[in-house]
Amino acid sequence: MESLSHPVTPAIFEKGFPYPEFVAFTEKLVSENRTTGANQSEAYLDYTRMCLQRMHRWDKTAKVSLAMQELIESIQQPQRWLVITEAWCGDGSQSIPFLAKLADLNPKIQLRIILRDENPAVMDAYETNGARSIPKLVAFSGDLRCELFTWGPKPHYxxxxxxxxxxxxxxxxxxxxxxxxxxWYARNKNKDLEVELFPLIQSSLIQ
Structure with missing residues (x-):
């Protein structure tokens, strides 16, 4: 694939949270009655508490289809998946647990989570229609030289x-x-997310 210019360096990727650490980080925030970013209003603290509850629920209930599992397991070359989000992001709490389940299916996939407001140069490179919408998934080759695909901030519907x-x-x-x-998220059970990700991941396997 053609090499692309992007701001994601190995240092930026490595400083990101693995998913379990992001959940633990969010738990700590909730215990301290705070959240990420500059907005520390009661509304955003409530969003963060709800996000934590959703992540815990999806960790227990999210299911990956057999077809998607087989596709993920067929990945032979290392990939790095970077997710841009914030602890208060409602859409992130609905989708990121599923992305983490996918990454866990193949050791060749490394998933890291970074905070939008602490990484403005990265976020600005992956805006959606001119907006800094989150969450955003950006998949790279293992050496970070090639951007494989992007998804986000929410299912097309x-x-x-x-x-x-x-x-x-x-x-x-x-x-x-x-x-x-x-x-909608509760009833959809990540089905639309999986349908949208499938061809993107499939395209990343084309040499």
Whole structure:
């Protein structure tokens, strides 16, 4: 694959959290009644507590299909998966546990998590429609020289639903809209996420 210019250095990748350490870090934040980033409002503290609960729940309940498991296990060359997020990110807490389960299926995949606001140069390289939306997954070759694929910040259905809501809320408060989003995640059980990731991962195997 063609080498690409990007700001992710080995040092940036290695300083990232492995997923279990990110969960432990979030637990510590919650115990200290704080979160990541500059916004330490009660709302963001509540988001962080909810995110921790969701990660714990998905750790127990998320399932990977047999087809996806076989695809992941077929990866022969090392890959590094970098996730950009924050502890208060609701979409991150819904998707990152599943990404971690995928990475755990093959020792050739290294997954690390970095914080958006502590890595502005990285985040600015992976904006979505001009916005610093998270979470964002960026997959690289093992030597970080080649970018393999990106995904995020949320499944396509929700991307479209957010656009619809911003255009016309139809009387829904933002909190009511968020409840709709949370319910969708719970019912979807990462199926859309897996469907979207499958061809991306498959394309990374083409030599």
């Amino acid at each position: 929700l991307m479209e639903r957010y656009k619809e809501y911003r255009h016309d809320s139809k009387g829904l408060s933002y909190q009511e809209f968020l409840e709709e989003v949370y319910l």
